[in-house]
Amino acid sequence: MSEKEQDVAMAGTEESSAEAKTVKKVEDHPPAVADASTSTQDKEAEVKKEEVKKEEGDAAKADDDKEKSKDEKESVVEAKDDKEDTNKNNTNNSKESWDHSNRKVMVLNCLKFLDKRRLTKMVNSWVAGCKGQVEVKKTKKPPTDSWVVVTLGHESQVPILINYIHDNQCTNKKGDRLRAIPANQVDAASEQKINQMENGNERPNKRRHDDNNTADDSLSKRQRGMQQRRAPEPEPHVITEEEIKNAMIPLWRNTYPEQIDHKQKDMIKKCAMKVVKEIKSKFRDLQKEAKRNKHRKPVKPYAWLNGIRPIVMEDVIPARSMVRNKCEFTFGYRYVQAETKDSIGTPASTNNNDKVKETTTTEATDQDVEMKKEETTQDSSGTTEKQSQPANEEATKQEESTAETSSNSDAKTDGAPEAKAEETNTAETPADASNTQKDTTNNNDNDETKIPLKKIPSVGAMARGWSGGVSHPKCCPNIPSEACAVIDIVEEFLQTCPMPPYNAKTHTGFWRTLTVRSSRRTNQCMLIFMHAPLSGGAGSKDSSDVDNYEPEVFEKEKERLMGMITDKDLPVTIPPSTWLQTEEDAAKNTPTTIRVTSIFFQEFGGISMPTPEHPVQHAYGDKFLQEKLGKCTFQISPGAFFQVNTETAELLYQIAADKVKEVATDKPEGTLCFDVCCGTGTIGLTLMKEGVVGKVVGVDISAPAIDDAKANATLNGFGPSSDDNKEQNETTRWVAARAEHVMNAELKRAREAGNFEKVVAIVDPARDGLHFDVLKHIRGFSQIDRIVYVSCNPTGSLTKDAAALCTPASKRYRGRPFKPTFAQPVDMFPYSHHCELVMVFDRLSDDELGEDELKREDR
Secondary structure, eight states, X not given: OOHHHHHHXXXXXXXXXXXXXXXXXXXXSOOSOTTOOHHHHHHHHHHHHHHHHHHHHHHHHHXXXXXXXXXXXXXXXXXXXXXXXXXXXXXXXXXXXXXXXXXXXXXXXXXXXXXXXXXXXXXXXXHHHTTTSOOEEEEEOOTTOSEEEEEESSGGGHHHHHHHHHHXXXXXXXXXXXXXXXXXXXXXXXXXXXXXXXXXXXXXXXXXXXXXXXXXXXXXXXXXXXXXXXXXXXXOOOOOHHHHHHHHOTTTTSOHHHHHHHHHHHHIIIIIHHHHHXXXXXXXXXXXXXXXXXXXXXXXXXXXXXXXXXXXXXXXXXXXOOOXXXXXXXXXXXXXXXXXXXXXXXXXXXXXXXXXXXXXXXXTTOHHHHHHHHHHHHOTTTHXXXXXXXXXXXXXXHHHHHHHHSOOOOTTTTHHHXXXXXXXXXXXXXXXXXXXXXXXXXXXXXXXXXXXXXXXXEEEBOTTOGGGOOBOGGGOTTSOHHHHHHHHHHHHHHTTOSSOBOBTTTTBOSEEEXXXXXXXXXXXXXXXEEEOOTTOOGGGGGSSSOOOOOHHHHHHHHHHHHHHHHTXXXXXXXXXXXXXXXXXXXXXXXXXXXXXXXXXXXXXXXXXXXXXXXXXXXXXXXXXXXXXXXXXXXXXXXXXXXOSOXXXXXXXXXXXXXXXXXXXXXXXXXXXXXXXXXXXXXXXXXXXXXTOOSEEEEEESOHHHHHHHHHHHHHTTOOOOOSSSHHHHOSEEEXXXXXXXXXXXXXXXXXXXXXXXXXXXXXXXXXXXXXXXXXXXXXXOTTEEEEEEEESOTTTHHXXXXXXXXXXXXXXXXXXXXXXXXXXXXXXXXXXXXXXXXXXXXXXXXXXXXXXXXXXXXX
């Protein structure tokens, strides 16, 4: 049917419907006079026709109006939907539409959950800072958004407030910078920039869900770790001194007073407040359990927890010395520039000169390196300087200073170690075709200088992790100069050694770690070289290139290494003026040279690290290192623990002795000290030497450390007695075992003796803290009224142990609880975030415990 026929059909339908309506209307309303004349009927018929036409017109008009109103409603709904879509696009999720007012300022990067009181306080601080030049009319803060809109009295006040926030670097409670912009500049086009500003100032530990985040949230933590380990190694380059310092001494940019202030805040927030929070959480758990169990009475928090500062943290005691007496270094590879003189040492004897010539010709097979060397030899006046100029000036300074400290060697002898490093590096990085690599580390915008790098075997610190090689730590002020001198000698030895460094990824290679222990008070130095078995490391079994070194070769190389180390004294650099002593005072107590007095070798074929009891092979000199600390002299074996900062450790032990003396009896014979994790007996023997206690019982897991403790007791006049009743007359007792295994038996032995009025426990655990069995036995031994806790991890394991000691008694931890009464941090590790802490725990008295706890204790 055509369109014209459709229109005709529709018109006919409308006419028929109109006629039907007219007939019905006529039937419903009959004429009033039936017998009227014909003229009257005709007139009435005409009137009726007019009325019908009028009604038909009204009906058509009504239909048109109805359709028109329907179309208008649909258009209104569509317009409303379009407006809502526009508003959604112009706003960020839950944000309301912006109010474009010239009197409003938007402040970004505020805290999302900020109550009204804190918001008012923050805004009032801005007004006070502007010194009355700004008048705030209204403040708006959405509940879950990180921005605030401030309405000011006049638009001229907007730049004043914005400049104040930016110039004074206003921050939120977390320390993040605030950003202020005029509210009328915030539109849909600038939404993306605002989000970038907020995300760019997020805290570093917060995960960012942006396009630059390559981490897959669907992966678990273990899978992401494996993905990172499988990632390609970073591009090789010469590590600068700034990178080394950032990794090893992160606080090197701060002055020492700033470091002390930083550590003081950490001790308050991350230790004292964290301990209180952990203890209060235990009480909340007990209260929830009491609500579920009607037979269990609720336990109220102790009164000491309700104070403003339940734990008073004393000021950090600064370090007396910045230099460590123990340093551990790792064997590996590092990159140096090919053209310039690096820190590669000269071979030990002239017999290696033949190898130099051979390896030099082998190295010349690389065409790029050959062309580079020819260009540098042809024009030594200016061309060499241009080609070898590094992009990073700090790398140049590092190269020059390293070359000056190395031994005097000519340009020919430097070629042999480089080629030898190529041979030893083949096992570690098979994909490398040559030992010389190209690195474009130039920051210039116009041109780029390609600097060839050489990978040489070395020993040092892992500033860039396991995959970043090793670095020389001479730029770090906490590394002693004698340790740096040992590194130079060992690196010189490695250039011609046929045994390569150990590869921690493939577990192949030979040389693993080097430990340097030195004492400037006794002028002694001990070296411990850890290496893989001659048959190769643990990864050699799964590799086609199995390491298999002849014993004769190892003995020959070992003798050569010891000869190079003991041939000359190690120079000692006098430390600069510090915060507690001048350079003149330091020169009086510091020797000019130190000689290596002990050398040990340790064979270990495992993957991680050996235990302290792992055997060592004595190769040269004395079997122990002697150190003076306070009034005592101690001997230290290779595997024993000893504080890494001797001068500051004297302050640490003196604090512990003073706290024991506060509760000790007038006569030392009436006080017994339990020294848990005693090491070489330093704290216990210091108490004996100070006349604070009459007997010390020391327990440690390390058998070499206990042997040292026994020898140190004899060395300081507290050895075993020669009387018949030896057990009763001995003043020291040392047990080599796990503390949780023997603590109960040792406490029973002390209880049976019964001739001690006071018993004090001193614990100095490792970073993992105390075992729960040790805590259970110490807390359950009622005679122990004071615990002196020396923690090297105050922000971690100490909080867990403090909660176990200070919470109400339970089936697991019986006995009356303790409370912390003293906290003294000591800076044992300058330039780092770590700090040592002495915390004292005392038993609660009857008044502090409460009636309910006393009744439960009587049961």
